[in-house]
Structures are given as C-alpha cells and as structure tokens.
Amino acid sequence: xxxxxxxxxxxxxxxxxxxxxxxxxxxxxxxxxxxxxxxxxxxxxxxxxxxxxxxxxxxxxxxxxxxxxxxxxxxxxxxxxxxxxxxxxxxxxxxxxxxxxxxxxxxxxxxxxxxxxxxxxxxxxxxxxxxxxxxxxxxxxxxxxxxxxxxxxxxxxxxxxxxxxxxxxxxxxxxxxxxxxxxxxxxxxxxxxxxxxxxxxxxxxxxxxxxxxxxxxxxxxxxxxxxxxxxxxxxxxxxxxxxxxxxxxxxxxxxxxxxxxxxxxxxxxxxxxxxxxxxxxxxxxxxxxxxxxxxxxxxxxxxxxxxxxxxxxxxxxxxxxxxxxxxxxxxxxxxxxxxxxxxxxxxxxxxxxxxxxxxxxxxxxxxxxxxxxxxxxxxxxxxxxxxxxxxxxxxxxxxxxxxxxxxxxxxxxxxxx
Amino acid sequence: xxxxxxxxxxxxxxxxxxxxxxxxxxxxxxxxxxxxxxxxxxxxxxxxxxxxxxxxxxxxxxxxxxxxxxxxxxxxxxxxxxxxxxxxxxxxxxxxxxxxxxxxxxxxxxxxxxxxxxxxxxxxxxxxxxxxxxxxxxxxxxxxxxxxxxxxxxxxxxxxxxxxxxxxxxxxxxxxxxxxxxxxxxxxxxxxxxxxxxxxxxxxxxxxxxxxxxxxxxxxxxxxxxxxxxxxxxxxxxxxxxxxxxxxxxxxxxxxxxxxxxxxxxxxxxxxxxxxxxxxxxxxxxxxxxxxxxxxxxxxxxxxxxxxxxxxxxxxxxxxxxxxxxxxxxxxxxxxxxxxxxxxxxxxxxxxxxx
Amino acid sequence: xxxxxxxxxxxxxxxxxxxxxxxxxxxxxxxxxxxxxxxxxxxxxxxxxxxxxxxxxxxxxxxxxxxxxxxxxxxxxxxxxxxxxxxxxxxxxxxxxxxxxxxxxxxxxxxxxxxxxxxxxxxxxxxxxxxxxxxxxxxxxxxxxxxxxxxxxxxxxxxxxxxxxxxxxxxxxxxxxxxxxxxxxxxx
Numbered sequence: 023x024x025x026x027x028x029x030x031x032x033x034x035x036x037x038x039x040x041x042x043x044x045x046x047x048x049x050x051x052x053x054x055x056x057x058x059x060x061x062x063x064x065x066x067x068x069x070x071x072x073x074x075x076x077x078x079x080x081x082x083x084x085x086x087x088x089x090x091x092x093x094x095x096x097x098x099x100x101x102x103x104x105x106x107x108x109x110x111x112x113x114x115x116x117x118x119x120x121x122x123x124x125x126x127x128x129x130x131x132x133x134x135x136x137x138x139x140x141x142x143x144x145x146x147x148x149x150x151x152x153x154x155x156x157x158x159x160x161x162x163x164x165x166x167x168x169x170x171x172x173x174x175x176x177x178x179x180x181x182x183x184x185x186x187x188x189x190x191x192x193x194x195x196x197x198x199x200x201x202x203x204x205x206x207x208x209x210x211x212x213x214x215x216x217x218x219x220x221x222x223x224x225x226x227x228x229x230x231x232x233x234x235x236x237x238x239x240x241x242x243x244x245x246x247x248x249x250x251x252x253x254x255x256x257x258x259x260x261x262x263x264x265x266x267x268x269x270x271x272x273x274x275x276x277x278x279x280x281x282x283x284x285x286x287x288x289x290x291x292x293x294x295x296x297x298x299x300x301x302x303x304x305x306x307x308x309x310x311x312x313x314x315x316x317x318x319x320x321x322x323x324x325x326x327x328x329x330x331x332x333x334x335x336x337x338x339x340x341x342x343x344x345x346x347x348x349x350x351x352x353x354x355x356x357x358x359x360x361x362x363x364x365x366x367x368x369x370x371x372x373x374x375x376x377x378x379x380x381x382x383x384x385x386x387x388x389x390x391x392x393x394x395x396x397x398x399x400x401x402x403x404x405x406x407x408x409x410x411x412x413x414x415x416x417x418x419x420x421x422x423x424x425x426x427x428x429x430x431x432x433x434x435x436x437x438x439x
Numbered sequence: 440x441x442x443x444x445x446x447x448x449x450x451x452x453x454x455x456x457x458x459x460x461x462x463x464x465x466x467x468x469x470x471x472x473x474x475x476x477x478x479x480x481x482x483x484x485x486x487x488x489x490x491x492x493x494x495x496x497x498x499x500x501x502x503x504x505x506x507x508x509x510x511x512x513x514x515x516x517x518x519x520x521x522x523x524x525x526x527x528x529x530x531x532x533x534x535x536x537x538x539x540x541x542x543x544x545x546x547x548x549x550x551x552x553x554x555x556x557x558x559x560x561x562x563x564x565x566x567x568x569x570x571x572x573x574x575x576x577x578x579x580x581x582x583x584x585x586x587x588x589x590x591x592x593x594x595x596x597x598x599x600x601x602x603x604x605x606x607x608x609x610x611x612x613x614x615x616x617x618x619x620x621x622x623x624x625x626x627x628x629x630x631x632x633x634x635x636x637x638x639x640x641x642x643x644x645x646x647x648x649x650x651x652x653x654x655x656x657x658x659x660x661x662x663x664x665x666x667x668x669x670x671x672x673x674x675x676x677x678x679x680x681x682x683x684x685x686x687x688x689x690x691x692x693x694x695x696x697x698x699x700x701x702x703x704x705x706x707x708x709x710x711x712x713x714x715x716x717x718x719x720x721x722x723x724x725x726x727x728x729x730x731x732x733x734x735x736x737x738x739x740x741x742x743x744x745x746x747x748x749x750x751x752x753x754x755x756x757x758x759x760x761x762x763x764x765x766x767x768x769x770x771x772x773x774x775x776x777x778x779x780x781x782x783x784x785x786x787x788x789x790x791x792x793x794x
Numbered sequence: 795x796x797x798x799x800x801x802x803x804x805x806x807x808x809x810x811x812x813x814x815x816x817x818x819x820x821x822x823x824x825x826x827x828x829x830x831x832x833x834x835x836x837x838x839x840x841x842x843x844x845x846x847x848x849x850x851x852x853x854x855x856x857x858x859x860x861x862x863x864x865x866x867x868x869x870x871x872x873x874x875x876x877x878x879x880x881x882x883x884x885x886x887x888x889x890x891x892x893x894x895x896x897x898x899x900x901x902x903x904x905x906x907x908x909x910x911x912x913x914x915x916x917x918x919x920x921x922x923x924x925x926x927x928x929x930x931x932x933x934x935x936x937x938x939x940x941x942x943x944x945x946x947x948x949x950x951x952x953x954x955x956x957x958x959x960x961x962x963x964x965x966x967x968x969x970x971x972x973x974x975x976x977x978x979x980x981x982x
Contacts, residue, residue, distance in 0.1 A: 083520070101523040103522045110515070111511070114506070120502040123897055130900040131899065131903065139485070146484055185488055185489045187903065188492055222536060225536060547886055547891070548886070576923060581927040581928070583928065627920060655875055659871045709962065779955070785961070
C-alpha cells in the first residue's frame, strides 16, 4: 500500500470524528476534502473577523484554538505541520508548481493523453461501423459478436490508459473521492482490492473449506463487506448470537460498469444431524433480483422488498451447545444475463430451508461472483436468542458419541484375562 | 487490517441520509456492458474520463521567477511542528497476507528503491544505433513468401514398443547424449541477440588457507570495478591440497551486473582494460556454454588495470588483488550468435572457433 | 571538531587518528592518507611538523605483545566493506511524493515509447530487406544468381566483425570518420 494512503488516513479520521459528533453532512462534505488550492478562496470569504475569534480549520496551529474548534464540532484539517506550512504558503495549485522536471513530465503525459483521446475516437468509429454491419457482411453471428466484444474491451482499456497517469486521479483515489462511475477509479479500486483484501477473503473461504462444502467453485470479483449494526465483520470472524438476530447489511462493490441483478444467499453447512450422525445445510436467507452497481453498493438485507425480492427471510443463526462452530457463508450470485428471475414461482417453490445451494445454483443458472463468511458458536446470548426465535433444541447439549476403540486397540481386552 | 481501509472509514463517515438504503424499484435501462445501446456518441465515452484532468492546465507565466521555497523556509522564524507518522516499509518479508506490505520498488519509500538512471552508457547507445541492425542484416536469411520449412523430427524419440514395458514410459532423449540443446530460431527484428547481464566471479583460495582478508580485498575490488554489491559463496567442492572443505569456507565473491552498470562495465572493459593487456590475443574460441554465454578469465595484474583500481592502487595490498572470471550472458541461443554480438561490441576471439 | 560528521568521527575512532590532527572538514580521502602516512616511516618534514609529540609511533604499536600486525589498508577495506551507514528509505511529503510519481510515470512512458520506436524501426528495416531480396530473387533477370551470392553466409560466424568495427560512439568523432584505405588484416 502506498504511503500516501496512510497519509490520507488522518484526514479520514478527522472526517469520522466529525461525523460522530453529529455535524450535518452537508457542511462536512464541503469542508472535509479541501485541497490546498482552494484554501485561499475560503479565506477570502470571511476576512472581517480576527483569526483567533473564528479560526480556520485548515490553518489553525495553536493547540488552544484547535481544542476550541473541536469543542465547536469542527475538526482541524490535516496535520499540524501541514496547517503551519499552509499559513505562509503561496497556495500554488499542485499541477502548477514550477518544478522543471515535473512540468516536463506533465508535458509528456499530456501528449500521451491526447493521443489516447484520439485513439478512443477512432476506436469508437470503428466500433460503430462494426455494429452497423449486418450479420452476413460481418461473416456470421459469432464472428461479429467476438469482434465487437474485443473492440469494447479495447475501448474500456483505452479509457483507463487515458487517465491512469494523472496525479490528480491518484490523489482523488487515495483520498477516497474517486467517482466509481468512471472506469479509471473502478480499475484502481479493483487493483487495490486484489492486492490484499481479496487474498485474505480467498484464504478464509478456502481454509475453512466453504468452497468445496457449499459451492464447488467461486472466483470472487466483487468486494463484499458485511456489517451487523455498525460493526464490520471481517471474513471468518465469530459473531455473537445477539448481534446476529437482525439481518446484516452488505456493501457490495462492483468493479464493472452497468448494473447487475444478483441473488444473495446465506447458507450454514454445519447444522448437526443426530440421526444420521452428520451435518445438514440450512439456508438462513435468500433474496433474488437485487440490483447492484458500481455506484450504489449498499444492500440492507432487512430492507429488501418482501413482495418482490426476499424468498426466505432472515433466520438468526444459533449454534447448539456442544456443536462445532457454524460457518455462515454469504454468496453473491449473478443471475444469468442479469435478467430478473420469476419471483412468484421461486417463492412458491423454495419454501424449504434445507435445499443446498448447489441445487439452487444449478436450477436457476446462477454464478457466484462474491463471497463472505462469518462464524457463530455457543455463547452467553445464544440461549435467549433461541427462546426468542423458538428454536426447539434449546435445552439440548450435544455430545460427541464415544467411539469404541477397535478390539486390538483396547487397553484391557478380555482375551488378556 | 483496520489501518488498510481508509475507504471503510469513508463509507461509514458519510451520512447515511445520502446513501439510498431502499432500492429503486424501476431498474435502470442500461444493465450490462453487453446490453449497451449499440452505438454511443463520443461525448458519452469522454464523459467517462476524468473531467478535471490536471494535465491540461498550463503553468502561468513567471511562476518560476516568483517561486522560491528555500527563501520561504528561511524566512520562517520558527521551525514547522513535527510531521505525523509516515509509512515505513517493512524490514522483513512476512508473506503476501501480512497487513504490513512493502510498496513496489519504484516507490521512493521502498527499501529497494534505486534512484536513476543518471547516464546513457556509450555501449548501449552504440548497440541500439548500429550493432543491432548490422547483426540483423548479417544474419538475414530470405524465405520466399509461402515457404514452409519441412517438419523436423521430434527431439525426444519414441520407444519402439518392442517390450510391453514401453507403454506410458517417458520419451527417450536425443541420440548421443542426454542434453537437449536450446533451439536456435532465425534472427529477426524481434530476437536480435543482446547482452542481458554480466557476472564477475572471483575464487580466492587463500581465503580458506590463510585469512579472510583475501576475501575482503577481493570483494571490495570487484565492488569497485562493478559498482554492485558482491555476494560471497562457500565452497561446494573439496580441494585437498588447499585444505578446502565444502560448506565451511567462504571462498568466492560474485557480482551480477544489469542495465546501466553492465553497459558501463562493458565500455570500460573494451575501451580501457582489454587493449592494455600485454600479449593478449583475445577470448578463446572454444569458450562458451553452448547456449550463448561466454566466459573468460582475467589475471590479477589485468584486474589492476581497471581505472577504479588504478587511480587508487595504493589502497589495495598489491598481492591481494584478485583475478576473476567474467561471464557475458547474452540472449542468443547459441554460442556463434553470442560471439558475433560480442565481436561487434569489441571483444576479440582467437584460435579455433567451436560452436 | 564541531563539523566532523558521525561517519568520519567513527572512522577516526577506528583507526585511532587523533582528532586534533584532523582538519576542520576532513574528507574521507584525507583521513585515509593520514592513516597511510602513519603507517609509513615519517620523513624528516613530517617528523619536524609533529614536534608536539616525542614519539610518532602509536601507543598500540609501541606495546610489545599487543598491537595488530594487519595491514592498515586491509583494516580500512574491512571498514568500508561492512560499515552499516546505508541510506535509509526516502520519506517524502505527499505533494513531493506525487511529483516524484508523476515524473516516474512520465519516464516509464517515455522509455516505452523509445523502445517501441526502436522496434518499429528495426521492423521497417527487416521488411524492406525482405522486399529487396524478393526482388533480387525474382525480378533481377539473372536466374537468381545474385540472390544466391547475397545469401552466402560464409565466414560470418567464423571471422565475425573485424575489431576495427567495434568502436563505441563518441561525442566528438574524428574528422575523417571512415578509413577508406582499410584492408582486411591477414589472419594468423
């Protein structure tokens, strides 16, 4: 991770502090991401009062004034060193700083960008021409489709290449200001996700054997975060039974353009079955036709529509005393061609919670594009939750059946006597 | 983990009111890349680019004259307060799943960062401007359009199935030896041989028989002529009359040269050192490992001819200056191509040429 | 002594150079020569200069049993080979880091463009060579004799380039750039 991300962290923390103090969001947004260049304008707006009466949060350096600002509910911006340096700076915008090598480098990058823009134009024309061709002229349905797809991919690539060398884009992305409707920010976010978070996710779901147990294969391409209340749950973390009584919120970040319809399923493959001496599956949640896109990422599972999306409502997970931990695996599955599924038919058909996810995947042509995982085990709050939801095995404690050692392994076989 | 996710804070910090929690019921018209409207206008594509690109803003006139950060820093009466914590690259590699990851080597905060290049070596420029195209035209073999070379026999031979045990057996090696030589492809514009790296290796037997100072002097001499930090190696074989035991004695130093260092070293070798060696005919024609890497040795008195050692000759104990082996690794697949390249770069060969 | 850098101070400490003898801003080479001069026998001039002390031998060398017999040069070589003052990783402010990044990206882009240009130039040469040879083969009207002669590779891989070819490019080439009287030297 680049250290500038670290550098942006204090900024974000300031933001968070301010939010927790209950300041209106609009004020926050205008103020929080002030760049160096715009400081002068803010100064020019209110010159009438002396500085110690109305300290500017981007320039204040004395600890006393900082504290006063904090009491008023405004966090100072950036580090104290930065604020002190800004006090007597000329406030030249970053891209106009007259360092010679930097400016020469910008010229090179600008020339490259203009070339890329020209390429985008020619590529767009070629694409339009190719699409206008009839199937016979293009030489078959398949050939035409593959050519058009390749051209579209190349066009997307060119859009990324046009912007990737811009320092402002890099700065925006590191500050978390990236506009996810633009391909460059989606590309950067995807790269960052794959550098670390995806590796951790894949490690968790493979080490805890969710992948062969629940679904045979999953290649995550969307970043999924999960929250119970306000608390984020890392992949594979233990969650209290009390915390998980209400459905979690998901934050599904798609890195492609356009909108997708997905099915969200939460499956527990670890329900102990005493009769067969094995484990059963249980679907704790199932919703279909959930739209996600790169810009609208939040999915609150408790707010999904009962009459057109939720097939099986949220069932709080509880682990019986003595049972091993339960892996509650969340799967985001893309519906084929992003077409909506027939909700009524599914609602009447899928009434049982015991159907495995493999069956659902096969019957509705779903493709897993994202996964997440949390675990639950017996804890102090489980008993109450069991009573609340009317779980019938609440008074039972499971025990491992004693495995009789084989005759030759017995310590004191009868043949010895 | 928490430190790695600024956007997590961001998403949490942004007011909930601004985030639509209930989905809009009507789906957007555009759903996927494949479903896009057939032909979009240029402005649609350009709107997907960053609108406020910083690259196009020009620098105002006279900005450089009035800009004087040093004077501004000097005019400050008190020093700036200390900066906040900054990222520090980890000292040790703890694997890809550790939250403290090193930045890429091009990042100045990386421990592997090397500034530069600061020069354009003559040898590299000569190669790019003349040698490459000359070798290409010398090695050009014309194939008429539509010509297909006859198929060659497979390099690994089948078993003749005379025995039932031949079934599923791995294929036999070539006739006359088990070594599969590299295949030589015809030299075209994209595979002209070039020098990939140079290895300087020096075996100092007295480092084992006497004391470590021999190794240290050899190391610093190799470092001086190559501009690269050396590695030391322990002996792998036992040599009875020097009393060398494998795995115990550090007896060799090696430096690997790439890029700028390599071309500077080659330039020095060809222009300064080799012409001054007395009665030196050149590199033996039999040298080479038959896959395009040529090695030759240099005596201690010849190593002393390198300008870095010569100007500072008094600082080295004269009898301790090491000899060394210099291996020129080229991207050629055969020795004859490698020799053609090296002769173009100024290294003479003598004697019977063996390929 | 106030301006002696820590590296030089430790160097002087290692080699027991008296700090009073070191000049105000000693360079590394001066310190080294100091040490070498100590090692050799002082000439009359140096002895006269060092009139403040009675003996020019250092205390360690004077001691009978102790005192290292290693060459001072080797001590110094060991010092420079192992001394730990390697540069720390750089730490830039954010703007400076971004400027560095911009310059780095531009340099990478420029290098990629140069490589591309070079490769395209070679490709152009190769293709025109191909066209010329095809013309020679079919259109010269001599039954392809010239073409066969031109494809003869005899001596290329045995005699290789003459050593006179291999001259690195210079900023200031000689006035007569090409020696037209050059003859191929006889091989021994």
